[in-house]
Amino acid sequence: MKPTKQTVGERIKKRRNELGWTQDVLAEKAGISKSFLSDLENGKRSVGAETLLDIGRVLSLSLDYLMTAKEPEAESAEVQIPSSLASFAGRAGLSFRQALTLLEMQQQIVAHRSATKKDGLEKVDWQKFYEAVKEFLE
Amino acid sequence: MSRFAMEPDIIDLATQLGLGGAADPVVAILDSCRRRIDRWVAEVGGISSIERLEALVAGKLQMFFEEIRSEADFARIKDVYAAGKRDAVFAAMKMKFEDEGNPTYGALVRRKNVADDAPDRYVAVIDCRGDKLHRRFFTRWHEIAHRLTTHADLDEPVYRSEHDPLEQMMDRVASHVGFYEPLFGPAFDREMVGRSKLTFEVVELIRRRAFPEASFQSALVACHRRLAEPAVYLEASEAFKAEDRREINRGRQWLIEDLRPVPELRAVKVFPNDAAKLKGLFIIPKMRIPESSQVHRIFCDDTLASGVTSENLGQWEHSGGKRLADQDVWVEARKARDRVIALVQAIPVGTDL
Numbered sequence: 044m045k046p047t048k049q050t051v052g053e054r055i056k057k058r059r060n061e062l063g064w065t066q067d068v069l070a071e072k073a074g075i076s077k078s079f080l081s082d083l084e085n086g087k088r089s090v091g092a093e094t095l096l097d098i099g100r101v102l103s104l105s106l107d108y109l110m111t112a113k114e115p116e117a118e119s120a121e122v123q124i125p126s127s128l129a130s131f132a133g134r135a136g137l138s139f140r141q142a143l144t145l146l147e148m149q150q151q152i153v154a155h156r157s158a159t160k161k162d163g164l165e166k167v168d169w170q171k172f173y174e175a176v177k178e179f180l181e
Numbered sequence: 182m183s184r185f186a187m188e189p190d191i192i193d194l195a196t197q198l199g200l201g202g203a204a205d206p207v208v209a210i211l212d213s214c215r216r217r218i219d220r221w222v223a224e225v226g227g228i229s230s231i232e233r234l235e236a237l238v239a240g241k242l243q244m245f246f247e248e249i250r251s252e253a254d255f256a257r258i259k260d261v262y263a264a265g266k267r268d269a270v271f272a273a274m275k276m277k278f279e280d281e282g283n284p285t286y287g288a289l290v291r292r293k294n295v296a297d298d299a300p301d302r303y304v305a306v307i308d309c310r311g312d313k314l315h316r317r318f319f320t321r322w323h324e325i326a327h328r329l330t331t332h333a334d335l336d337e338p339v340y341r342s343e344h345d346p347l348e349q350m351m352d353r354v355a356s357h358v359g360f361y362e363p364l365f366g367p368a369f370d371r372e373m374v375g376r377s378k379l380t381f382e383v384v385e386l387i388r389r390r391a392f393p394e395a396s397f398q399s400a401l402v403a404c405h406r407r408l409a410e411p412a413v414y415l416e417a418s419e420a421f422k423a424e425d426r427r428e429i430n431r432g433r434q435w436l437i438e439d440l441r442p443v444p445e446l447r448a449v450k451v452f453p454n455d456a457a458k459l460k461g462l463f464i465i466p467k468m469r470i471p472e473s474s475q476v477h478r479i480f481c482d483d484t485l486a487s488g489v490t491s492e493n494l495g496q497w498e499h500s501g502g503k504r505l506a507d508q509d510v511w512v513e514a515r516k517a518r519d520r521v522i523a524l525v526q527a528i529p530v531g532t533d534l
Binding site for chain 2: 058061063068101102103147149151152153155168171172174175179180
């Protein structure tokens with residue numbers, strides 16, 4: 044993780060400019076006033092977590108990034124096992140290698156369209172997934 | 182630029198495709214996909230049918246389609262890919278597609294244990310059972326859209342709902358390239374000769390003759406987009422007012438039963454064509470459908486499956502009290518499962534009603 048020296052307001056402004064949005068556009072989408080946004084971007088006002096969440100949602104930025112100024116490394120050799128998978132693997136007594144294999148299988152599904160939103164790998168029912176594929180696990 | 186074109190995901194996708202800074206990222210993405218296909222069509226000296234086009238495009242994108250039409254297909258796919266080709270993820274397709282309460286239409290799987298240039302490096306599994314069958318054509322092109330926009334090269338699985346901006350963008354790409362203009366345009370023009378307005382009958386003729394695998398609904402959207410005259414495609418179903426929906430999602434309880442919001446018939450999808458945008462024919466998304474409208478009658482009357490009539494949009498009143506413009510329109514509508522689909526076309530001033 045690489046911290047930057049920008050403030051919350053500067054990070055919001057940077058992303059807003061990347062998207063080519065005016066302050067009016069962002070304020071409307073996030074449900075805040077333009078003057079509040081202007082003050083926030085210029086470091087004259089602080090912001091609550093709930094409002095920051097709304098701003099992050101419309102800008103597609105995580106709360107973590109907005110608040111801590113940490114960006115994910117562009118290249119990382121570390122394998123991130125979702126906590127839901129780690130938890131299931133622990134309960135089921137799976138090895139790290141087996142958990143990794145399950146993760147790699149999920150990552151083969153590169154697009155998956157359904158009627159309601161699923162929040163990525165954390166929401167996968169690993170128990171059911173494991174039951175379905177276990178006969179082919181090495 | 183539309184609000185949709187200003188969505189961060191859409192701007193980011195355009196940037197990923199090397200189209201950053203385009204005046205309208207949606208148009209730029211659509212054009213980019215179309216140009217890729219045009220090049221492939223030119224390489225083979227032209228194309229005569231949508232089936233051949235799909236085969237050509239799927240081949241170029243190293244895609245193979247597997248369709249689920251019955252339970253037996255899950256077993257077959259498991260046998261062919263998991264057991265036969267050592268790709269265990271295919272054993273989980275039944276589980277993926279039978280997620281209760283969250284219907285899944287399609288999944289695009291990147292195979293392992295396969296050469297980089299294999300023609301079936303990507304397998305698109307399409308659910309064609311029951312109600313999902315009518316979406317078959319569109320879902321196949323939707324999965325093609327993912328490959329065309331290189332999503333499938335990402336490392337992270339893409340779980341999205343159909344309301345997600347990127348999924349909506351894929352729908353637009355699917356509609357744009359699935360109703361490929363060099364095939365669709367001549368078929369449309371042929372059937373519209375001598376007609377002053379688009380009718381469902383004409384849409385059905387175009388569909389049957391040129392896009393037999395497409396659903397009526399997807400053909401209707403494509404036809405209305407191509408109309409030179411102002412027209413709005415509309416889907417109406419029972420839905421809550423946006424602020425009521427937000428309150429319900431937040432878990433609000435109503436102590437007084439009479440104050441509890443009730444769903445009403447609303448315009449849940451509204452697509453104006455280019456001419457409608459230009460000439461100001463519009464319907465506000467999510468607005469209530471008035472009881473006097475043909476759309477409301479067809480939704481409520483069990484004996485009516487479809488119908489066409491003229492009405493005035495000035496009767497359509499927004500909850501804020503504002504009315505739509507005083508505009509005579511033709512409204513043709515029909516039931517489609519839980520909703521009514523309709524085409525609203527402006528009637529030129531002076532037309533004898």
